[in-house]
Amino acid sequence: MRTFAIVNRKGGVGKTTTAVNLAYVLATSCRMRVLLIDADGQANATGILLPKGEYAGLGALLRGYAICYDELTVHTDVEGLDVLPASEDLWALDLEAVTSDPGRSFRALRDLREAVEEDGSYDVIVIDCPPNLSTACVSAILASDAIIIPVLSDVCSTVGVSGLVEQIDDLRSIQPTLRVAGVLFNQWHRAPVVDDAMTTLREECPVPIFDTVIRRTDKVPESSWAGRAVQAWSPWCSAARDYRAWVAELLKKEGMVHE
Numbered sequence: 339m340r341t342f343a344i345v346n347r348k349g350g351v352g353k354t355t356t357a358v359n360l361a362y363v364l365a366t367s368c369r370m371r372v373l374l375i376d377a378d379g380q381a382n383a384t385g386i387l388l389p390k391g392e393y394a395g396l397g398a399l400l401r402g403y404a405i406c407y408d409e410l411t412v413h414t415d416v417e418g419l420d421v422l423p424a425s426e427d428l429w430a431l432d433l434e435a436v437t438s439d440p441g442r443s444f445r446a447l448r449d450l451r452e453a454v455e456e457d458g459s460y461d462v463i464v465i466d467c468p469p470n471l472s473t474a475c476v477s478a479i480l481a482s483d484a485i486i487i488p489v490l491s492d493v494c495s496t497v498g499v500s501g502l503v504e505q506i507d508d509l510r511s512i513q514p515t516l517r518v519a520g521v522l523f524n525q526w527h528r529a530p531v532v533d534d535a536m537t538t539l540r541e542e543c544p545v546p547i548f549d550t551v552i553r554r555t556d557k558v559p560e561s562s563w564a565g566r567a568v569q570a571w572s573p574w575c576s577a578a579r580d581y582r583a584w585v586a587e588l589l590k591k592e593g594m595v596h597e
C-alpha cells in the first residue's frame with residue numbers, strides 16, 4: 339500500500355486536478371483499489387467525484403468521531419475508486435486544535451493508513467490537500483509515504499517550492515520515511531516564460547522533477563465546471579493523455595508494478 343499527498347501552499351496550481359486524475363487513472367487503467375481522501379474544506383475533489391450531498395467526511399475522522407474509516411468512505415461510479423469526502427467543518431479544525439488535544443488529528447490519518455494496510459482494502463491512498471499547512475494538510479503529510487508537488491509553469495509558482503520542501507524536511511523528524519516523489523509541471527504551454535520557469539526550477543530544485551509535463555487545455559476547467567473528471571469528460575485531450583503518461587512515470591519511479 340502506498341500513500342501520496344498532493345501538496346502546494348499555493349492555490350490554483352492543480353492539486354485537485356492532479357489528485358483526481360491520479361486516483362482515476364490508477365483505478366481505471368491500472369485496475370488498482372484507490373481511496374481518494376479530500377483534505378480541503380473547499381471540497382473540490384468531492385464535488386468532482388461524488389453527487390451533491392451532505393457527507394460526514396474527514397472532519398469527523400480528524401475529530402475522532404468515526405469508529406472506522408469505512409463508515410465515511412463513499413463509492414464513486416468508477417469501479418475501484420472510493421472517496422473519503424471533505425466537509426466544511428474542516429475549516430474549524432485549526433481553531434479547535436488550540437483548545438483540544440493537538441496530536442489527535444495528526445494521529446487520525448496515520449491510524450487510518452495503518453487500518454487500511456491491516457485490512458488490505460486499498461492499493462493506493464491519494465490525499466488532495468488544501469493550499470496551506472493547516473491541521474488537515476499536516477495530518478495528510480504525516481500519513482504519507484511520498485509528496486507530489488504540482489506547480490504552474492511560471493516563475494512565480496516555482497519560487498515557493500524550496501520553502502515547502504524545507505517544511506516537509508522538518509516533518510521528517512516525526513515521519514522519518516517521508517519523501518518528495520517529485521514536482522509536476524502543470525498548465526505547460528509553449529512560451530518563453532514557461533521555458534524560463536522550467537530552467538530555473540531544474541537548476542535550483544532540491545527534489546526530483548517529473549519528466550512528463552501536463553499541458554494547458556480548456557478541457558480541464560470545462561470538466562471541473564461540469565463536475566466531472568477530465569479523464570471521463572475528454573479522455574483524449576492533451577491533459578488527460580499527459581496525466582496517463584505521468585502516472586506511468588510515477589509508478590515506474592516508485593517501483594510499483596501494475597498489469
Ligand SMILES: Nc1ncnc2c1ncn2[C@@H]1O[C@H](COP(=O)(O)OP(=O)(O)O)[C@@H](O)[C@H]1O
Nearest residue numbers: 349350351352353354355553554555558559562
Ligand atoms: N492542465 C490544465 N489546463 C488548464 N486548466 C487547468 C489545468 N489544470 C488545472 N486547471 C484549472 O486550474 C484551476 C485550478 O486547478 P485546481 O486543480 O483546482 O488547483 P488547486 O487544487 O491547486 O487549487 C481549475 O479551474 C482547473 O480547472
Ligand SMILES: [Mg+2]
Nearest residue numbers: 353354378382
Ligand atoms: Mg484544490
